[in-house]
Amino acid sequence: MIDLFRKKVNNYPDYWLEYENSFKKKPIEDLKLARFVVLDTETTGFDYLNDRILCIGALSLVDKNIALNQSLELFLKQEHYNAESAKIHGILKDGGASRISESAAMEELLRFLNNSIIVAHHAIFDITMINRALERNGLPRLKNKFLDTSNLYKKTLLNSNVFKKKEHYSLDELAEKFDISKKDRHTALGDAYITAIAFLKIRSRLKGKGQLRIKDLLKMG
Amino acid sequence: MxxxxxxxxxxxxxxxxxxxxxxxxxxxxxxxxxxxxxxxxxxxxxxxxxxxxxxxxxxxxxxxxxxxxxxxxxxxxxxxxxxxxxxxxxxxxxxxxxxxxxxxxxxxxxxxxxxxxxxxxxxxxxxxxxxxxxxxxxxPYSKSHRGKLYDEVPDINPVAPDTHVLDLQSVQYSKKLVTCTATTSAKTIAKRMTEKKVGAMLVVKDKMPIGIITDKDLRNNIVTGKYPITTKAKEIMVSPVITYNKHLTITQAQMAMMKSNISHLCITKDGTPNSKAIGILSKHDVMVALGNNPAVLIKAINRAKKIKSIKQIRKSITHLLQDYLDQNIPIKLTTKIISELNDACVKQIIKLSLEEMPTKPPVKFAWLALGSQGRSEQLLQTDQDNAMVFENVPEDKLIETTDYILKLSKLINKGLFDIGYDYCPAEMMASNPNWCLSLDEWKKTISHWIINPGTDEVLLSSIFFDYNITYGDVNLVNELSEHIFETTKKYPIFYLHLASGALQNPSPTGFFRQLLVEEDGEHKDSFDLKRRALMPLTDAARVLILSHSVKSINSTAERFEKLAELEPNNEEIFMACSYATRALLKFRTKHGLLHNDSGRYIAIDKLTKEEKIKLKRTFKTIKEIQELVSIRFKVSNLLR
Structure with missing residues (x-):
C-alpha cells in the first residue's frame, strides 16, 4: 500500500532523469539564446496505434544558426512495415544506413532534446508518434514546449476577406512560398531542414508586429 | 556527423x-x-x-x-x-x-x-x-565561373563600374564560342549566326582562330553580290584576328576596337593568335560592361536564356534608375523607360516559361499586370499582382485548359519571384485559380463585382481594373474592357461605391496640418506614403476615367492629363493632380532606393524642411480632388 505513495522515479533509466532534470532550470526567455530543436519523423503510416517511426531527423537552432555538427539523424529497426508509405519516404525495411532499436533511438533523442523548444510541421503528429514510442519503452511523454510551423505560417498571411486561408498548409507549400529547395523532401532530416528555414523566414515576417518574444511564438503556434 | x-x-x-x-x-x-x-x-x-x-x-x-x-x-x-x-x-x-x-x-x-x-x-x-x-x-575565378552560369548574357555589373577604375577592370566576354571551319559555306554561317543570335562567327583551325566573319562582312561580300552564297568562309573572313588574353580591361578593349576600327576581339588562352580561342568580345559586351544604357539592357533581356541572367540585368536597371534620379531626368520619362524595361523582363520570363512547358498552349491567352505594374507606375520591385485570361473553350475542355494555363502561370510567378518580385501576400496572382479564368468566367466575375458592390468587391475591382496586357492576345483584353464599360453603364450605382472607396483612405494630415504617422506596428512613426497620399489620387483617377469609358490609359498621371483634356473647366485641378502624382512617385522611388525597400513608409524625422513642404503641397491637391469626386458621384455622408 505504501508503494502507492512512493514516487516511481527510480524505475526510469538515467537518461530520462537527466532529461527530466533539464526542465528544472528556468526556461530561457530570450529568443536569441533559446535553443530550438527542429525535427521531423518518417513513419510507416499515419496510424498512431499501429504505425512506427522509421527515421528521426533533428537540427539544433540557436539564434539564427544551425550548426551541422549538432544534428541528429536516426534510423530505427522496426518490425511493422508499410509498403505503401515506403514509396514516399523511400526507406526500405532493411535497407541502407545502420539501424538502431527504438529504445536506443529514444535515448539519443532525449539526450539531444533536453528542455529545448521543439519546432515541427504539423507538430502534433510527430510528437504523438514519439510519445507512443516512449510509452512502448516504459517512459512518460515528452515534456517540451513545441511550435507548429503550419500554424505559425498562417499568422504571416493577410487577414482579408478577399482571400481565404486554408485550414492546413503542407510543407511543400511552405517550401514553394519561401523558395526552399525540395531536393531532400521526404527524408526526416531534409524535411527538418526545410522546416527550420521556413521557421526562420516566418519569424522574420512575424516581426512586423514589434519585437517577437518566445512567449508570443508559443501563443501563436 | x-x-x-x-x-x-x-x-x-x-x-x-x-x-x-x-x-x-x-x-x-x-x-x-x-x-x-x-x-x-x-x-x-x-x-x-x-x-x-x-x-x-x-x-x-x-x-x-x-x-x-x-x-x-x-x-x-x-x-x-x-x-x-x-x-x-x-x-x-x-x-x-x-x-x-x-x-x-x-x-x-x-x-x-x-x-x-x-x-x-x-x-x-x-x-x-x-x-x-x-x-x-x-x-579571382569568379568571372570565368559566372560564365558558366550566364553564358548567353555576359554578366552585367550590378554596380556599374566607377569610371575611375575602368582602366583596371577586366571585361566579361562571351564564352560560348560560335565557330566554323575555313570550308563552311556563307549560307550556313549566316544561318547559325541567326540561330545563335550573335553578330560574329570565329573561323578556327585546331581550335586556334584564323579569321572572323561579322554581320558587316556578310553584307559587304555576299549581299552585295560580290560573292555567291555558297562561298567558303576562308574567302570572306577577315584575317588575321585581333587577339588578346582574358585580362584585358574595359578601357583596353575600347581602345583596341577604336584603333583597328573593328567590333569584335577574340580572347585566346595566352593572348596570341597561336593559342586556343576561349571567347569573343563584342562592342556590345563593352557597352554592357559600362551598363547604363536602356537599349543595351533591352537587348540583354531579350537575349537572356535563363531567369538567373534576368536577375542580374534587373540590378543594372535599378542602377540606371538611380542615375536618372540623380541627374534629375523628368520623372515622366524615367517612369516610361523603367516600366518598359520591367515589362521586357516579364515578357522574357513568360517566353522562357512557355519554352519550359511540354506542349504549346492550347488556346490564346493574355497575361495581365495589375495594380501599380498595370498602371506602369512601378519603378521599384514590389509584390506581384497579376492575372491570366484565356479564350473561351467548350465546357468539356475547360478543366484541361485551365490546368494548362495554371501550370504555365505557376512557372511565370516563380520566375518573377526569382528575379525579385515577392509573392503577393493576398495571392492575387495568376497561379491562384481565382485569378486565372477564361474570358467568360472573367466576365461573370466582373459582372458580379459591379452588380453587388460590397466592400470586398469594390476592393477587388479597384485592383483588377488597372490591368494592362503584358503578353498575349490583345483582343481578349479589349473584349474584357468593353464588358466592364457596358456593365458599369447599366449599373451606375457602382460608380458611387467605387468613388466612396476612393474616399476611404486615411487623411494625410491632422487638424494642425501635421503629417499623420502610423501609430503602431512595424512602421510606427513613419508616414505611409502609399496609402495616405498616392492611393487617394490613383483611386480618384480610376473612377473618373471609368465614368468616361476611356480605356488603355492606365498610368494615374496620364489619366489625369486625359481628364483635363475631356473636362476643360476642371483642367487646373486635374493637371495639379497629374503633377502631384508624379512628384509623389518620385519621392517614393528616391526613398525606396535609399533604403533598398519599396519606399512606401517614410521616416518623417529624416526629411528635410524642403521635402516636407513639397510633400504637404500635394496634400492640398488630394483634398480638392476628393471633394470633386465626392460631389460628382454624390457620395453621401452615410456611405462614407
Whole structure:
C-alpha cells in the first residue's frame, strides 16, 4: 500500500532523469539564446496505434544558426512495415544506413532534446508518434514546449476577406512560398531542414508586429 | 556527423572554388562542421573593424553587400557561391569592410580552424587564396565561373563600374564560342549566326582562330553580290584576328576596337593568335560592361536564356534608375523607360516559361499586370499582382485548359519571384485559380463585382481594373474592357461605391496640418506614403476615367492629363493632380532606393524642411480632388 505513495522515479533509466532534470532550470526567455530543436519523423503510416517511426531527423537552432555538427539523424529497426508509405519516404525495411532499436533511438533523442523548444510541421503528429514510442519503452511523454510551423505560417498571411486561408498548409507549400529547395523532401532530416528555414523566414515576417518574444511564438503556434 | 544536410552542403560547395579542388571525402568532412546561418534582409553580418569571427562565409542563397568607409559605398556584391570574410582570418586582422545582407540570405559559416589545414595541405587551394588576396578580389575565378552560369548574357555589373577604375577592370566576354571551319559555306554561317543570335562567327583551325566573319562582312561580300552564297568562309573572313588574353580591361578593349576600327576581339588562352580561342568580345559586351544604357539592357533581356541572367540585368536597371534620379531626368520619362524595361523582363520570363512547358498552349491567352505594374507606375520591385485570361473553350475542355494555363502561370510567378518580385501576400496572382479564368468566367466575375458592390468587391475591382496586357492576345483584353464599360453603364450605382472607396483612405494630415504617422506596428512613426497620399489620387483617377469609358490609359498621371483634356473647366485641378502624382512617385522611388525597400513608409524625422513642404503641397491637391469626386458621384455622408 505504501508503494502507492512512493514516487516511481527510480524505475526510469538515467537518461530520462537527466532529461527530466533539464526542465528544472528556468526556461530561457530570450529568443536569441533559446535553443530550438527542429525535427521531423518518417513513419510507416499515419496510424498512431499501429504505425512506427522509421527515421528521426533533428537540427539544433540557436539564434539564427544551425550548426551541422549538432544534428541528429536516426534510423530505427522496426518490425511493422508499410509498403505503401515506403514509396514516399523511400526507406526500405532493411535497407541502407545502420539501424538502431527504438529504445536506443529514444535515448539519443532525449539526450539531444533536453528542455529545448521543439519546432515541427504539423507538430502534433510527430510528437504523438514519439510519445507512443516512449510509452512502448516504459517512459512518460515528452515534456517540451513545441511550435507548429503550419500554424505559425498562417499568422504571416493577410487577414482579408478577399482571400481565404486554408485550414492546413503542407510543407511543400511552405517550401514553394519561401523558395526552399525540395531536393531532400521526404527524408526526416531534409524535411527538418526545410522546416527550420521556413521557421526562420516566418519569424522574420512575424516581426512586423514589434519585437517577437518566445512567449508570443508559443501563443501563436 | 555525416547526414543528409551535410551531404547537400558538400554538393553545393563542390561547384565553387576553392572547394572544387578538394576531394569528395575532405569536402564532406568540412561540410559536417559548417553552421548554416539565416540573415534577414539588411541585417549585419559583421562591421568594419570588428574582430574576425571564427568562421568565413559562403553565400548559399541571396546576396551580401560588402561596404567600406564612412559613406558605406558598396565595394562588392556576393552572390551564390561567393566567399567573403576570409582574408582577415588568414591575415589575423580586423574586418576591413562591413558585410550586410542585401537580400534575405542563407550563408554557410565555415570554421577557419577546420579549413586552414586544407589550405596548407592542398596547393591548389593555397594558390587560390594567394591569388585572391594578391588581386584583392574576393574570387579571382569568379568571372570565368559566372560564365558558366550566364553564358548567353555576359554578366552585367550590378554596380556599374566607377569610371575611375575602368582602366583596371577586366571585361566579361562571351564564352560560348560560335565557330566554323575555313570550308563552311556563307549560307550556313549566316544561318547559325541567326540561330545563335550573335553578330560574329570565329573561323578556327585546331581550335586556334584564323579569321572572323561579322554581320558587316556578310553584307559587304555576299549581299552585295560580290560573292555567291555558297562561298567558303576562308574567302570572306577577315584575317588575321585581333587577339588578346582574358585580362584585358574595359578601357583596353575600347581602345583596341577604336584603333583597328573593328567590333569584335577574340580572347585566346595566352593572348596570341597561336593559342586556343576561349571567347569573343563584342562592342556590345563593352557597352554592357559600362551598363547604363536602356537599349543595351533591352537587348540583354531579350537575349537572356535563363531567369538567373534576368536577375542580374534587373540590378543594372535599378542602377540606371538611380542615375536618372540623380541627374534629375523628368520623372515622366524615367517612369516610361523603367516600366518598359520591367515589362521586357516579364515578357522574357513568360517566353522562357512557355519554352519550359511540354506542349504549346492550347488556346490564346493574355497575361495581365495589375495594380501599380498595370498602371506602369512601378519603378521599384514590389509584390506581384497579376492575372491570366484565356479564350473561351467548350465546357468539356475547360478543366484541361485551365490546368494548362495554371501550370504555365505557376512557372511565370516563380520566375518573377526569382528575379525579385515577392509573392503577393493576398495571392492575387495568376497561379491562384481565382485569378486565372477564361474570358467568360472573367466576365461573370466582373459582372458580379459591379452588380453587388460590397466592400470586398469594390476592393477587388479597384485592383483588377488597372490591368494592362503584358503578353498575349490583345483582343481578349479589349473584349474584357468593353464588358466592364457596358456593365458599369447599366449599373451606375457602382460608380458611387467605387468613388466612396476612393474616399476611404486615411487623411494625410491632422487638424494642425501635421503629417499623420502610423501609430503602431512595424512602421510606427513613419508616414505611409502609399496609402495616405498616392492611393487617394490613383483611386480618384480610376473612377473618373471609368465614368468616361476611356480605356488603355492606365498610368494615374496620364489619366489625369486625359481628364483635363475631356473636362476643360476642371483642367487646373486635374493637371495639379497629374503633377502631384508624379512628384509623389518620385519621392517614393528616391526613398525606396535609399533604403533598398519599396519606399512606401517614410521616416518623417529624416526629411528635410524642403521635402516636407513639397510633400504637404500635394496634400492640398488630394483634398480638392476628393471633394470633386465626392460631389460628382454624390457620395453621401452615410456611405462614407
Amino acid at each position: 555525416k547526414n543528409t544536410i551535410s551531404h547537400r552542403v558538400a554538393d553545393f560547395l563542390k561547384n565553387f572554388p576553392p572547394f572544387n579542388v578538394l576531394g569528395q571525402a575532405d569536402l564532406e568532412t568540412l561540410a559536417e562542421e559548417i553552421t548554416i546561418v539565416y540573415k534577414e534582409k539588411d541585417s549585419v553580418i559583421f562591421e568594419e573593424n570588428d574582430e574576425p569571427h571564427p568562421y568565413f562565409y559562403v553565400v548559399n542563397k541571396g546576396a551580401v553587400a560588402l561596404k567600406k568607409g564612412s559613406d558605406k559605398s558598396i565595394m562588392d556584391m556576393c552572390d551564390e557561391g561567393d566567399i567573403f570574410g576570409l582574408r582577415p582570418l588568414m591575415a589575423q586582422e580586423n574586418y576591413k569592410m562591413s558585410a550586410k545582407a542585401h537580400e534575405e540570405s542563407i550563408l554557410y559559416a565555415i570554421p577557419i580552424n577546420i579549413f586552414k589545414p586544407y589550405a596548407q595541405k592542398n596547393i591548389a587551394v593555397g594558390n587560390f587564396l594567394i591569388e585572391s588576396f594578391a588581386s584583392n578580389t574576393r574570387n
